[in-house]
Amino acid sequence: xxxxxxxxxxxxxxxxxxxxxxxxxxxxxxxxxxxxxxxxxxxxxxxxxxxxxxxxxxxxxxxxxxxxxxxxxxxxxxxxxxxxxxxxxxxxxxxxxxxxxxxxxxxxxxxxx
Amino acid sequence: xxxxxxxxxxxxxxxxxxxxxxxxxxxxxxxxxxxxxxxxxxxxxxxxxxxxxxxxxxxxxxxxxxxxxxxxxxxxxxxxxxxxxxxxxxxxxxxxxxxxxxxxxxxxxxxxxxxxxxxxxxxxxxxxxxxxxxxxxxxxxxxxxxxxxxxxxxxxxxxxxxxxxxxxxxxxxxx
Numbered sequence: 536x537x538x539x540x541x542x543x544x545x546x547x548x549x550x551x552x553x554x555x556x557x558x559x560x561x562x563x564x565x566x567x568x569x570x571x572x573x574x575x576x577x578x579x580x581x582x583x584x585x586x587x588x589x590x591x592x593x594x595x596x597x598x599x600x601x602x603x604x605x606x607x608x609x610x611x612x613x614x615x616x617x618x619x620x621x622x623x624x625x626x627x628x629x630x631x632x633x634x635x636x637x638x639x640x641x642x643x644x645x646x647x648x
Numbered sequence: 649x650x651x652x653x654x655x656x657x658x659x660x661x662x663x664x665x666x667x668x669x670x671x672x673x674x675x676x677x678x679x680x681x682x683x684x685x686x687x688x689x690x691x692x693x694x695x696x697x698x699x700x701x702x703x704x705x706x707x708x709x710x711x712x713x714x715x716x717x718x719x720x721x722x723x724x725x726x727x728x729x730x731x732x733x734x735x736x737x738x739x740x741x742x743x744x745x746x747x748x749x750x751x752x753x754x755x756x757x758x759x760x761x762x763x764x765x766x767x768x769x770x771x772x773x774x775x776x777x778x779x780x781x782x783x784x785x786x787x788x789x790x791x792x793x794x795x796x797x798x799x800x801x802x803x804x805x806x807x808x809x810x811x812x813x814x815x816x817x818x819x820x821x822x823x
Binding site: 560561565569577582589602604611630648 | 690744748755772773775781816818
């Protein structure tokens with residue numbers, strides 16, 4: 536007989552993604568002012584830290600993590616995303632972080648295998 | 649036999665439907681979680697954690713397929729992105745309300761056109777950024793954990809005198 540599995544553990548939302556993203560942002564750029572020379576390395580480190588914490592969870596998920604870092608200059612930015620996936624098991628989480636000199640937006644998408 | 653199962657799986661996936669960001673009632677939870685003395689962060693989810701009742705896993709039949717039957721056509725999608733972005737943004741000037749609607753519309757249009765390509769068993773994520781050009785500096789980056797043999801992405805950046813637009817499409821194979 537086919538076993539009935541309750542998918543609780545496979546739901547993306549239960550992976551507490553926001554705290555991982557947040558801690559990655561804080562450790563990479565928390566307390567820093569915007570610096571053009573460093574921003575490349577900051578985006579890389581935020582994304583890599585978030586990804587490595589997500590993979591440590593060991594869930595059967597594929598992840599996509601996007602990071603936008605923008606200097607605060609009065610300019611506007613709009614972001615939208617549209618996804619074609621399985622609503623019951625896939626999800627996303629967006630964290631918007633700002634300090635006095637810059638904005639940082641991290642979006643993490645998780646797709647069940 | 650595997651064709652029938654493949655079709656069933658594809659239809660099931662399609663029936664799951666797509667969440668439209670145009671109807672923003674889908675973004676349910678919005679909490680301010682951190683406020684240091686010099687930084688602030690906000691989080692938004694698709695679904696609130698712990699909110700959903702555990703659902704029964706739907707067992708799909710084996711397709712005995714090792715890889716995608718039809719690969720994702722990156723070049724075609726690049727052209728779609730170029731087409732859509734230039735058509736929608738060529739003449740526009742940056743305006744907050746217009747661009748807010750524009751990002752949502754463009755991401756829906758791109759998703760619909762990529763879905764029309766009918767690539768079976770691929771999940772699609774479309775991300776669109778539109779921003780003002782104001783002598784500020786910005787960096788957009790992304791990393792993915794997936795199977796590089798079957799999953800891929802496509803990207804196009806558009807710029808005119810007052811705004812820039814960036815569209816990314818990620819295609820992930822559903823095994």
